[in-house]
Amino acid sequence: MTGNDTRRGIMLMSLTMLIFASQDGISRYLADQYNVILVVMIRYWFFAAFVLTISARRAGSIRQAAATEQPVLQIFRGLLLAAEVCVMVLAFTLLGLIESMAIFAAYPLIVAALSGPLLGETVGRFRWLAIGVGLIGVLIILKPGFGVFSPYALIAVLSAAMFALYSLLTRYAARRDSAATSFFWTGIAGAVGMTVTGIWFWEPMTPTDYLWMLALCITGALGHYLLIKTYETAEASAVQPFAYLQLVFVSIIGMTVFGETLAVNVMIGAALVIAAGIFTALRERRLARA
Template sequence: MSAGNNTKLGILLMVITTAIFAIQDGISRYLATEYNVMMVVMIRYWFFAAFVITVAARQAGGLRAAAATQQPFLQATRGFLLAAEICVMVAGFVLLGLVESHAIFASYPLIIAALSGPILGEKVGWPRIIAIGVGFVGILIILKPGFTVFSPAAIVPFIAALMFALYSLLTRFVARKDTTATSFFWTGTMGAIFATLAGVWFWESMAPSDWLWMASLCMFGALGHWFLIRTYEVAEASAVQPFAYLQLVFASAIGITFLGETLPLNVAIGAAIVICAGLFTFWRERRRAISE
Protein backbone atom coordinates (compact mmCIF):
# COMPACT_ATOMS: atom_id res chain seq x y z
CA MET A 1 0.00 0.00 0.00
CA SER A 2 1.99 2.95 -1.25
CA ALA A 3 1.58 6.33 0.40
CA GLY A 4 0.56 9.33 -1.62
CA ASN A 5 1.51 12.94 -1.04
CA ASN A 6 -1.82 14.65 -0.33
CA THR A 7 -0.97 15.75 3.18
CA LYS A 8 -3.99 18.02 3.68
CA LEU A 9 -6.41 15.22 2.79
CA GLY A 10 -4.44 12.83 4.96
CA ILE A 11 -4.72 15.15 7.95
CA LEU A 12 -8.47 15.54 7.41
CA LEU A 13 -8.89 11.77 7.21
CA MET A 14 -6.80 11.27 10.37
CA VAL A 15 -8.98 13.78 12.25
CA ILE A 16 -12.09 11.90 11.15
CA THR A 17 -10.44 8.61 12.12
CA THR A 18 -9.63 9.79 15.64
CA ALA A 19 -13.17 11.11 16.11
CA ILE A 20 -14.63 7.76 15.05
CA PHE A 21 -12.32 5.80 17.36
CA ALA A 22 -13.20 8.14 20.23
CA ILE A 23 -16.90 7.43 19.69
CA GLN A 24 -16.05 3.73 19.58
CA ASP A 25 -14.27 4.06 22.92
CA GLY A 26 -17.27 5.80 24.45
CA ILE A 27 -19.59 2.99 23.34
CA SER A 28 -17.07 0.40 24.57
CA ARG A 29 -17.02 2.01 27.97
CA TYR A 30 -20.82 1.94 28.23
CA LEU A 31 -21.11 -1.70 27.15
CA ALA A 32 -18.22 -2.81 29.38
CA THR A 33 -19.95 -1.34 32.44
CA GLU A 34 -23.02 -3.48 31.65
CA TYR A 35 -21.38 -6.68 30.33
CA ASN A 36 -18.13 -8.58 30.60
CA VAL A 37 -15.22 -6.83 28.85
CA MET A 38 -14.04 -10.04 27.17
CA MET A 39 -17.45 -10.67 25.61
CA VAL A 40 -17.69 -7.10 24.30
CA VAL A 41 -14.24 -7.31 22.71
CA MET A 42 -15.00 -10.76 21.28
CA ILE A 43 -18.12 -9.60 19.43
CA ARG A 44 -16.30 -6.48 18.25
CA TYR A 45 -13.51 -8.67 16.85
CA TRP A 46 -15.94 -10.94 15.02
CA PHE A 47 -17.11 -7.98 13.00
CA PHE A 48 -13.57 -6.69 12.59
CA ALA A 49 -12.37 -10.06 11.28
CA ALA A 50 -15.25 -10.17 8.81
CA PHE A 51 -14.28 -6.69 7.63
CA VAL A 52 -10.61 -7.66 7.27
CA ILE A 53 -11.44 -10.82 5.32
CA THR A 54 -13.78 -8.88 3.03
CA VAL A 55 -11.08 -6.29 2.32
CA ALA A 56 -8.45 -8.99 1.72
CA ALA A 57 -10.73 -10.94 -0.64
CA ARG A 58 -11.10 -7.87 -2.86
CA GLN A 59 -7.34 -7.28 -3.11
CA ALA A 60 -5.17 -8.71 -5.87
CA GLY A 61 -4.46 -12.37 -5.11
CA GLY A 62 -7.35 -12.64 -2.64
CA LEU A 63 -7.12 -14.31 0.76
CA ARG A 64 -4.18 -16.51 -0.21
CA ALA A 65 -2.01 -13.49 -0.99
CA ALA A 66 -3.13 -11.62 2.14
CA ALA A 67 -2.33 -14.57 4.41
CA ALA A 68 1.08 -15.32 2.85
CA THR A 69 3.87 -14.52 5.30
CA GLN A 70 7.36 -15.71 6.22
CA GLN A 71 6.79 -14.63 9.82
CA PRO A 72 3.65 -16.43 11.05
CA PHE A 73 4.72 -16.45 14.71
CA LEU A 74 5.42 -12.71 14.79
CA GLN A 75 2.21 -11.94 12.93
CA ALA A 76 0.21 -14.09 15.32
CA THR A 77 1.89 -12.39 18.27
CA ARG A 78 0.90 -8.99 16.85
CA GLY A 79 -2.73 -10.09 16.59
CA PHE A 80 -2.68 -11.39 20.15
CA LEU A 81 -1.07 -8.22 21.50
CA LEU A 82 -3.60 -5.88 19.91
CA ALA A 83 -6.61 -7.94 21.04
CA ALA A 84 -5.22 -8.18 24.57
CA GLU A 85 -4.42 -4.44 24.57
CA ILE A 86 -8.00 -3.61 23.63
CA CYS A 87 -9.29 -5.75 26.50
CA VAL A 88 -6.96 -4.03 28.96
CA MET A 89 -7.78 -0.55 27.64
CA VAL A 90 -11.54 -1.10 27.80
CA ALA A 91 -11.09 -2.32 31.37
CA GLY A 92 -9.24 0.95 31.99
CA PHE A 93 -12.23 2.89 30.65
CA VAL A 94 -14.42 1.21 33.24
CA LEU A 95 -11.96 1.76 36.10
CA LEU A 96 -10.77 5.29 35.32
CA GLY A 97 -13.00 6.68 32.58
CA LEU A 98 -12.11 7.90 29.10
CA VAL A 99 -10.33 11.09 30.14
CA GLU A 100 -7.67 9.70 32.46
CA SER A 101 -7.25 6.44 30.52
CA HIS A 102 -6.53 8.27 27.27
CA ALA A 103 -4.27 10.77 29.02
CA ILE A 104 -2.08 7.92 30.25
CA PHE A 105 -2.36 5.93 27.02
CA ALA A 106 -1.00 8.96 25.12
CA SER A 107 2.44 7.89 26.35
CA TYR A 108 2.65 5.03 23.83
CA PRO A 109 4.65 6.98 21.19
CA LEU A 110 7.27 7.71 23.85
CA ILE A 111 7.40 4.03 24.80
CA ILE A 112 7.88 3.21 21.11
CA ALA A 113 10.71 5.73 20.93
CA ALA A 114 12.33 4.27 24.06
CA LEU A 115 12.12 0.65 22.86
CA SER A 116 12.93 1.22 19.18
CA GLY A 117 16.65 1.03 19.98
CA PRO A 118 16.81 -2.34 21.76
CA ILE A 119 14.06 -3.99 19.66
CA LEU A 120 14.59 -2.54 16.17
CA GLY A 121 18.21 -1.47 16.46
CA GLU A 122 17.36 2.16 15.72
CA LYS A 123 19.65 4.92 16.92
CA VAL A 124 18.25 6.76 19.94
CA GLY A 125 19.96 10.13 20.25
CA TRP A 126 20.00 12.53 23.17
CA PRO A 127 17.09 14.67 21.87
CA ARG A 128 14.84 11.62 21.80
CA ILE A 129 16.02 10.49 25.25
CA ILE A 130 15.27 13.95 26.68
CA ALA A 131 11.83 13.95 25.04
CA ILE A 132 11.09 10.52 26.53
CA GLY A 133 12.16 11.74 29.97
CA VAL A 134 10.00 14.87 29.72
CA GLY A 135 7.05 12.77 28.57
CA PHE A 136 7.28 10.47 31.54
CA VAL A 137 7.40 13.49 33.84
CA GLY A 138 4.00 14.28 32.33
CA ILE A 139 2.82 10.77 33.15
CA LEU A 140 3.95 11.19 36.74
CA ILE A 141 1.99 14.44 36.95
CA ILE A 142 -1.11 12.59 35.74
CA LEU A 143 -0.61 9.73 38.19
CA LYS A 144 0.28 11.95 41.16
CA PRO A 145 2.52 9.41 42.91
CA GLY A 146 1.96 9.47 46.64
CA PHE A 147 -1.64 10.64 46.24
CA THR A 148 -4.95 8.83 45.71
CA VAL A 149 -4.79 8.53 41.91
CA PHE A 150 -1.63 6.42 41.98
CA SER A 151 -3.37 3.06 42.32
CA PRO A 152 -3.48 -0.24 40.46
CA ALA A 153 -6.34 1.18 38.38
CA ALA A 154 -4.05 3.92 37.06
CA ILE A 155 -1.55 1.30 35.90
CA VAL A 156 -4.11 -0.43 33.66
CA PRO A 157 -4.04 2.11 30.75
CA PHE A 158 -0.26 2.33 31.07
CA ILE A 159 -0.05 -1.44 30.57
CA ALA A 160 -2.29 -0.98 27.53
CA ALA A 161 0.07 1.71 26.22
CA LEU A 162 3.04 -0.63 26.69
CA MET A 163 1.24 -3.44 24.86
CA PHE A 164 0.26 -1.15 21.99
CA ALA A 165 3.84 0.12 21.75
CA LEU A 166 5.10 -3.46 21.46
CA TYR A 167 2.43 -4.18 18.85
CA SER A 168 3.53 -1.11 16.88
CA LEU A 169 7.20 -2.08 17.06
CA LEU A 170 6.40 -5.60 15.86
CA THR A 171 4.37 -4.05 13.05
CA ARG A 172 7.43 -2.08 11.97
CA PHE A 173 9.56 -5.20 12.21
CA VAL A 174 7.32 -7.48 10.14
CA ALA A 175 6.89 -4.70 7.55
CA ARG A 176 10.46 -5.43 6.47
CA LYS A 177 9.18 -8.62 4.81
CA ASP A 178 5.37 -8.48 4.74
CA THR A 179 2.95 -6.07 3.07
CA THR A 180 0.49 -3.83 4.90
CA ALA A 181 -2.37 -5.98 3.58
CA THR A 182 -0.81 -9.10 5.09
CA SER A 183 -0.27 -7.48 8.49
CA PHE A 184 -3.84 -6.13 8.46
CA PHE A 185 -5.22 -9.59 7.63
CA TRP A 186 -3.29 -11.28 10.44
CA THR A 187 -4.23 -8.54 12.89
CA GLY A 188 -7.93 -9.10 12.39
CA THR A 189 -8.04 -12.87 12.06
CA MET A 190 -5.62 -13.80 14.83
CA GLY A 191 -7.12 -11.16 17.11
CA ALA A 192 -10.56 -12.66 16.54
CA ILE A 193 -9.28 -16.15 17.37
CA PHE A 194 -7.71 -14.93 20.62
CA ALA A 195 -10.74 -12.83 21.58
CA THR A 196 -13.05 -15.80 20.94
CA LEU A 197 -10.96 -18.24 22.96
CA ALA A 198 -10.87 -15.78 25.85
CA GLY A 199 -14.36 -14.33 25.59
CA VAL A 200 -16.62 -17.27 24.81
CA TRP A 201 -16.53 -18.30 28.47
CA PHE A 202 -18.09 -15.00 29.53
CA TRP A 203 -21.11 -14.96 27.23
CA GLU A 204 -24.22 -13.39 28.71
CA SER A 205 -27.52 -12.30 27.23
CA MET A 206 -27.85 -8.68 26.13
CA ALA A 207 -30.85 -6.38 26.13
CA PRO A 208 -32.22 -5.63 22.64
CA SER A 209 -31.30 -1.95 22.98
CA ASP A 210 -27.74 -2.88 23.86
CA TRP A 211 -27.47 -5.02 20.74
CA LEU A 212 -28.05 -1.78 18.86
CA TRP A 213 -25.14 -0.24 20.74
CA MET A 214 -23.03 -3.31 19.97
CA ALA A 215 -23.90 -3.04 16.28
CA SER A 216 -22.92 0.63 16.40
CA LEU A 217 -19.63 -0.31 18.08
CA CYS A 218 -18.83 -2.82 15.35
CA MET A 219 -19.74 -0.42 12.56
CA PHE A 220 -17.70 2.42 14.01
CA GLY A 221 -14.77 0.04 14.41
CA ALA A 222 -14.87 -1.04 10.77
CA LEU A 223 -15.44 2.54 9.60
CA GLY A 224 -12.52 3.79 11.69
CA HIS A 225 -10.15 1.19 10.24
CA TRP A 226 -11.34 2.01 6.72
CA PHE A 227 -10.59 5.70 7.25
CA LEU A 228 -7.22 4.78 8.76
CA ILE A 229 -6.33 2.74 5.69
CA ARG A 230 -7.38 5.61 3.43
CA THR A 231 -5.31 8.03 5.53
CA TYR A 232 -2.11 6.07 4.97
CA GLU A 233 -2.96 5.61 1.29
CA VAL A 234 -3.07 9.35 0.57
CA ALA A 235 -0.36 10.70 2.92
CA GLU A 236 2.90 9.74 4.61
CA ALA A 237 2.50 8.28 8.08
CA SER A 238 5.03 10.69 9.61
CA ALA A 239 3.00 13.66 8.35
CA VAL A 240 -0.36 12.60 9.78
CA GLN A 241 0.57 10.57 12.87
CA PRO A 242 0.84 13.59 15.22
CA PHE A 243 -2.85 14.28 14.62
CA ALA A 244 -3.67 10.91 16.18
CA TYR A 245 -3.35 12.73 19.52
CA LEU A 246 -6.73 14.32 18.77
CA GLN A 247 -8.30 11.05 19.91
CA LEU A 248 -7.45 12.16 23.45
CA VAL A 249 -9.29 15.44 22.86
CA PHE A 250 -12.35 13.79 21.32
CA ALA A 251 -12.49 11.02 23.94
CA SER A 252 -12.21 13.58 26.74
CA ALA A 253 -15.03 15.62 25.22
CA ILE A 254 -17.24 12.51 25.06
CA GLY A 255 -16.35 11.52 28.62
CA ILE A 256 -17.08 14.97 30.02
CA THR A 257 -20.20 15.68 27.95
CA PHE A 258 -21.97 12.33 27.96
CA LEU A 259 -20.45 10.22 30.75
CA GLY A 260 -20.21 12.75 33.57
CA GLU A 261 -16.41 12.66 33.79
CA THR A 262 -14.18 15.57 34.79
CA LEU A 263 -10.79 16.82 33.65
CA PRO A 264 -8.57 17.30 36.72
CA LEU A 265 -5.93 20.01 36.41
CA ASN A 266 -3.04 17.57 36.91
CA VAL A 267 -4.39 15.35 34.10
CA ALA A 268 -4.68 18.33 31.72
CA ILE A 269 -1.13 19.54 32.51
CA GLY A 270 0.39 16.05 32.36
CA ALA A 271 -1.37 15.20 29.10
CA ALA A 272 -0.17 18.46 27.53
CA ILE A 273 3.43 17.61 28.48
CA VAL A 274 3.11 14.07 27.13
CA ILE A 275 1.64 15.30 23.84
CA CYS A 276 4.34 17.95 23.39
CA ALA A 277 7.07 15.37 24.03
CA GLY A 278 5.44 12.96 21.59
CA LEU A 279 5.08 15.62 18.91
CA PHE A 280 8.75 16.49 19.34
CA THR A 281 9.76 12.87 18.71
CA PHE A 282 7.59 12.77 15.57
CA TRP A 283 9.18 16.03 14.39
CA ARG A 284 12.69 14.69 14.98
CA GLU A 285 11.95 11.45 13.12
CA ARG A 286 10.44 13.36 10.20
CA ARG A 287 13.47 15.65 9.97
CA ARG A 288 15.83 12.68 10.09
CA ALA A 289 13.84 10.88 7.39
CA ILE A 290 13.95 13.96 5.15
CA SER A 291 17.71 14.41 5.67
CA GLU A 292 18.34 10.76 4.77
Protein backbone atom coordinates in the same frame (compact mmCIF):
# COMPACT_ATOMS: atom_id res chain seq x y z
CA MET B 1 0.56 4.31 -3.01
CA THR B 2 0.94 7.22 -0.61
CA GLY B 3 -0.38 10.56 -1.81
CA ASN B 4 0.77 14.06 -1.02
CA ASP B 5 -2.46 15.88 -0.12
CA THR B 6 -1.53 16.86 3.42
CA ARG B 7 -4.58 19.06 4.03
CA ARG B 8 -7.00 16.30 3.06
CA GLY B 9 -4.94 13.82 5.07
CA ILE B 10 -5.25 15.99 8.18
CA MET B 11 -9.02 16.23 7.70
CA LEU B 12 -9.28 12.45 7.32
CA MET B 13 -7.10 11.86 10.39
CA SER B 14 -9.23 14.25 12.46
CA LEU B 15 -12.42 12.48 11.38
CA THR B 16 -10.82 9.11 12.09
CA MET B 17 -9.91 10.15 15.61
CA LEU B 18 -13.47 11.40 16.22
CA ILE B 19 -14.80 7.98 15.16
CA PHE B 20 -12.28 6.12 17.33
CA ALA B 21 -13.19 8.36 20.28
CA SER B 22 -16.86 7.48 19.72
CA GLN B 23 -15.86 3.82 19.65
CA ASP B 24 -14.11 4.26 23.00
CA GLY B 25 -17.22 5.85 24.49
CA ILE B 26 -19.47 3.04 23.24
CA SER B 27 -16.95 0.46 24.50
CA ARG B 28 -17.04 1.97 27.96
CA TYR B 29 -20.84 2.00 28.02
CA LEU B 30 -21.13 -1.65 26.95
CA ALA B 31 -18.33 -2.80 29.24
CA ASP B 32 -20.18 -1.18 32.15
CA GLN B 33 -23.18 -3.41 31.32
CA TYR B 34 -21.51 -6.65 30.20
CA ASN B 35 -18.26 -8.58 30.52
CA VAL B 36 -15.34 -6.85 28.80
CA ILE B 37 -14.25 -10.03 27.02
CA LEU B 38 -17.73 -10.53 25.55
CA VAL B 39 -17.81 -6.98 24.20
CA VAL B 40 -14.36 -7.28 22.63
CA MET B 41 -15.15 -10.70 21.17
CA ILE B 42 -18.19 -9.48 19.24
CA ARG B 43 -16.27 -6.41 18.13
CA TYR B 44 -13.53 -8.69 16.76
CA TRP B 45 -16.00 -10.79 14.77
CA PHE B 46 -16.99 -7.74 12.78
CA PHE B 47 -13.39 -6.57 12.57
CA ALA B 48 -12.27 -9.96 11.19
CA ALA B 49 -14.84 -9.75 8.39
CA PHE B 50 -13.55 -6.27 7.55
CA VAL B 51 -9.94 -7.49 7.61
CA LEU B 52 -10.72 -10.39 5.27
CA THR B 53 -12.29 -8.02 2.77
CA ILE B 54 -9.50 -5.44 2.83
CA SER B 55 -6.61 -7.94 2.91
CA ALA B 56 -7.98 -9.99 0.02
CA ARG B 57 -8.47 -6.85 -2.07
CA ARG B 58 -4.96 -5.57 -1.40
CA ALA B 59 -3.09 -8.88 -1.68
CA GLY B 60 -5.16 -10.34 -4.53
CA SER B 61 -6.59 -13.24 -2.54
CA ILE B 62 -7.03 -14.36 1.05
CA ARG B 63 -4.41 -17.09 0.52
CA GLN B 64 -1.85 -14.50 -0.61
CA ALA B 65 -2.75 -12.22 2.29
CA ALA B 66 -2.23 -15.09 4.75
CA ALA B 67 1.13 -16.17 3.29
CA THR B 68 3.88 -15.46 5.81
CA GLU B 69 7.33 -16.78 6.69
CA GLN B 70 6.87 -15.82 10.33
CA PRO B 71 3.48 -17.26 11.45
CA VAL B 72 4.38 -17.42 15.15
CA LEU B 73 5.25 -13.75 15.22
CA GLN B 74 2.11 -12.78 13.30
CA ILE B 75 -0.19 -14.86 15.51
CA PHE B 76 1.43 -13.46 18.65
CA ARG B 77 0.95 -9.91 17.34
CA GLY B 78 -2.75 -10.54 16.75
CA LEU B 79 -3.29 -12.09 20.17
CA LEU B 80 -1.31 -9.31 21.85
CA LEU B 81 -3.47 -6.59 20.27
CA ALA B 82 -6.68 -8.39 21.26
CA ALA B 83 -5.46 -8.66 24.84
CA GLU B 84 -4.45 -4.99 24.79
CA VAL B 85 -7.95 -3.97 23.67
CA CYS B 86 -9.42 -5.91 26.59
CA VAL B 87 -7.04 -4.24 29.03
CA MET B 88 -7.80 -0.78 27.65
CA VAL B 89 -11.58 -1.23 27.77
CA LEU B 90 -11.22 -2.47 31.34
CA ALA B 91 -9.28 0.70 32.13
CA PHE B 92 -12.14 2.76 30.68
CA THR B 93 -14.56 1.21 33.16
CA LEU B 94 -12.28 1.43 36.21
CA LEU B 95 -10.36 4.66 35.62
CA GLY B 96 -12.50 6.56 33.13
CA LEU B 97 -12.01 7.58 29.52
CA ILE B 98 -10.01 10.75 30.08
CA GLU B 99 -7.27 9.49 32.39
CA SER B 100 -6.97 6.18 30.52
CA MET B 101 -6.43 7.89 27.18
CA ALA B 102 -4.11 10.52 28.68
CA ILE B 103 -1.82 7.73 29.90
CA PHE B 104 -2.23 5.67 26.72
CA ALA B 105 -1.11 8.68 24.65
CA ALA B 106 2.44 7.97 25.87
CA TYR B 107 2.75 4.77 23.83
CA PRO B 108 4.62 6.43 20.90
CA LEU B 109 7.28 7.51 23.38
CA ILE B 110 7.60 3.93 24.62
CA VAL B 111 7.99 2.82 21.01
CA ALA B 112 10.70 5.43 20.48
CA ALA B 113 12.54 4.36 23.64
CA LEU B 114 12.47 0.64 22.78
CA SER B 115 13.11 0.94 19.04
CA GLY B 116 16.84 1.17 19.75
CA PRO B 117 17.43 -1.95 21.85
CA LEU B 118 14.75 -4.07 20.12
CA LEU B 119 15.00 -2.99 16.48
CA GLY B 120 18.50 -1.54 16.33
CA GLU B 121 17.23 1.91 15.36
CA THR B 122 19.17 5.02 16.32
CA VAL B 123 17.67 7.05 19.17
CA GLY B 124 19.35 10.45 19.40
CA ARG B 125 19.61 12.75 22.38
CA PHE B 126 16.69 14.91 21.26
CA ARG B 127 14.38 11.89 21.11
CA TRP B 128 15.60 10.79 24.55
CA LEU B 129 14.84 14.31 25.80
CA ALA B 130 11.31 14.06 24.38
CA ILE B 131 10.88 10.64 25.99
CA GLY B 132 11.96 12.07 29.33
CA VAL B 133 9.50 14.95 29.06
CA GLY B 134 6.74 12.51 28.18
CA LEU B 135 7.61 10.35 31.18
CA ILE B 136 7.35 13.39 33.43
CA GLY B 137 3.92 14.04 31.92
CA VAL B 138 2.78 10.51 32.72
CA LEU B 139 4.05 10.84 36.30
CA ILE B 140 2.10 14.09 36.68
CA ILE B 141 -1.04 12.27 35.53
CA LEU B 142 -0.42 9.34 37.90
CA LYS B 143 0.44 11.55 40.89
CA PRO B 144 2.45 8.86 42.75
CA GLY B 145 3.17 9.63 46.38
CA PHE B 146 0.39 12.19 46.81
CA GLY B 147 -2.09 9.91 48.52
CA VAL B 148 -4.62 9.94 45.67
CA PHE B 149 -2.86 7.57 43.27
CA SER B 150 -5.28 5.06 41.77
CA PRO B 151 -3.90 1.56 41.24
CA TYR B 152 -6.30 1.32 38.29
CA ALA B 153 -3.98 3.73 36.48
CA LEU B 154 -1.49 0.89 36.19
CA ILE B 155 -3.98 -0.89 33.93
CA ALA B 156 -3.80 2.02 31.49
CA VAL B 157 0.00 1.95 31.76
CA LEU B 158 -0.05 -1.77 30.94
CA SER B 159 -2.27 -1.09 27.94
CA ALA B 160 0.14 1.55 26.60
CA ALA B 161 3.10 -0.80 27.09
CA MET B 162 1.29 -3.65 25.33
CA PHE B 163 0.35 -1.48 22.36
CA ALA B 164 3.90 -0.16 22.13
CA LEU B 165 5.19 -3.74 21.99
CA TYR B 166 2.58 -4.56 19.34
CA SER B 167 3.75 -1.55 17.29
CA LEU B 168 7.38 -2.63 17.55
CA LEU B 169 6.53 -6.19 16.53
CA THR B 170 4.58 -4.79 13.58
CA ARG B 171 7.66 -2.86 12.46
CA TYR B 172 9.74 -5.99 12.81
CA ALA B 173 7.22 -8.10 10.88
CA ALA B 174 7.21 -5.52 8.07
CA ARG B 175 10.78 -6.47 7.23
CA ARG B 176 9.55 -9.74 5.70
CA ASP B 177 5.76 -9.43 5.33
CA SER B 178 3.54 -6.95 3.51
CA ALA B 179 1.16 -4.61 5.30
CA ALA B 180 -1.78 -6.66 3.94
CA THR B 181 -0.36 -9.82 5.51
CA SER B 182 0.18 -8.19 8.89
CA PHE B 183 -3.31 -6.68 8.76
CA PHE B 184 -4.78 -10.11 7.95
CA TRP B 185 -3.13 -11.82 10.91
CA THR B 186 -4.01 -8.94 13.24
CA GLY B 187 -7.71 -9.47 12.65
CA ILE B 188 -7.88 -13.23 12.25
CA ALA B 189 -5.59 -14.26 15.11
CA GLY B 190 -7.31 -11.75 17.38
CA ALA B 191 -10.79 -12.95 16.41
CA VAL B 192 -9.89 -16.61 16.96
CA GLY B 193 -8.24 -15.87 20.30
CA MET B 194 -11.17 -13.76 21.52
CA THR B 195 -13.72 -16.38 20.39
CA VAL B 196 -11.95 -19.21 22.22
CA THR B 197 -11.88 -17.07 25.35
CA GLY B 198 -15.02 -15.00 25.06
CA ILE B 199 -17.53 -17.72 24.20
CA TRP B 200 -17.47 -18.76 27.88
CA PHE B 201 -18.66 -15.30 28.89
CA TRP B 202 -21.66 -15.17 26.56
CA GLU B 203 -24.77 -13.47 27.89
CA PRO B 204 -27.80 -12.04 26.11
CA MET B 205 -28.04 -8.29 25.55
CA THR B 206 -31.06 -6.05 25.56
CA PRO B 207 -32.38 -5.02 22.11
CA THR B 208 -31.06 -1.49 22.65
CA ASP B 209 -27.60 -2.73 23.58
CA TYR B 210 -27.47 -4.92 20.48
CA LEU B 211 -27.88 -1.68 18.52
CA TRP B 212 -25.04 -0.12 20.50
CA MET B 213 -22.96 -3.23 19.79
CA LEU B 214 -23.67 -2.80 16.09
CA ALA B 215 -22.63 0.85 16.36
CA LEU B 216 -19.40 -0.25 18.06
CA CYS B 217 -18.62 -2.68 15.23
CA ILE B 218 -19.41 -0.11 12.54
CA THR B 219 -17.28 2.62 14.14
CA GLY B 220 -14.40 0.16 14.49
CA ALA B 221 -14.47 -0.89 10.83
CA LEU B 222 -15.11 2.66 9.58
CA GLY B 223 -12.30 4.06 11.72
CA HIS B 224 -9.77 1.55 10.40
CA TYR B 225 -10.94 2.13 6.82
CA LEU B 226 -10.53 5.89 7.16
CA LEU B 227 -7.12 5.41 8.77
CA ILE B 228 -6.01 3.40 5.74
CA LYS B 229 -7.35 6.14 3.44
CA THR B 230 -5.54 8.75 5.52
CA TYR B 231 -2.16 7.08 5.02
CA GLU B 232 -2.93 6.67 1.32
CA THR B 233 -3.70 10.39 1.04
CA ALA B 234 -0.74 11.92 2.90
CA GLU B 235 2.60 11.00 4.45
CA ALA B 236 2.21 9.29 7.80
CA SER B 237 4.70 11.64 9.45
CA ALA B 238 2.66 14.67 8.34
CA VAL B 239 -0.66 13.51 9.79
CA GLN B 240 0.50 11.50 12.81
CA PRO B 241 0.55 14.47 15.23
CA PHE B 242 -3.18 14.92 14.63
CA ALA B 243 -3.81 11.46 16.07
CA TYR B 244 -3.67 13.16 19.48
CA LEU B 245 -7.05 14.70 18.69
CA GLN B 246 -8.49 11.40 19.88
CA LEU B 247 -7.62 12.45 23.43
CA VAL B 248 -9.45 15.76 22.92
CA PHE B 249 -12.56 14.05 21.57
CA VAL B 250 -12.46 11.38 24.27
CA SER B 251 -12.23 14.09 26.94
CA ILE B 252 -15.32 15.80 25.54
CA ILE B 253 -17.24 12.49 25.50
CA GLY B 254 -16.03 11.62 29.00
CA MET B 255 -17.18 14.93 30.46
CA THR B 256 -20.48 15.32 28.61
CA VAL B 257 -21.69 11.70 28.53
CA PHE B 258 -20.11 10.02 31.56
CA GLY B 259 -19.76 13.01 33.89
CA GLU B 260 -15.99 12.71 34.18
CA THR B 261 -13.85 15.66 35.22
CA LEU B 262 -10.67 16.92 33.63
CA ALA B 263 -8.29 17.33 36.55
CA VAL B 264 -5.54 19.93 36.39
CA ASN B 265 -2.78 17.35 36.76
CA VAL B 266 -4.23 15.29 33.89
CA MET B 267 -4.42 18.40 31.70
CA ILE B 268 -0.80 19.39 32.42
CA GLY B 269 0.53 15.84 32.11
CA ALA B 270 -1.36 15.18 28.89
CA ALA B 271 -0.04 18.43 27.42
CA LEU B 272 3.54 17.31 28.12
CA VAL B 273 2.91 13.85 26.68
CA ILE B 274 1.33 15.28 23.52
CA ALA B 275 4.07 17.88 23.07
CA ALA B 276 6.75 15.21 23.44
CA GLY B 277 4.94 12.91 21.04
CA ILE B 278 4.51 15.59 18.38
CA PHE B 279 8.16 16.60 18.72
CA THR B 280 9.22 12.98 18.28
CA ALA B 281 7.02 12.57 15.19
CA LEU B 282 8.31 15.78 13.60
CA ARG B 283 11.89 14.83 14.45
CA GLU B 284 11.51 11.45 12.75
CA ARG B 285 9.99 13.15 9.70
CA ARG B 286 12.92 15.58 9.45
CA LEU B 287 15.49 12.79 9.80
CA ALA B 288 13.68 10.67 7.21
CA ARG B 289 13.77 13.52 4.70
CA ALA B 290 17.41 14.23 5.44
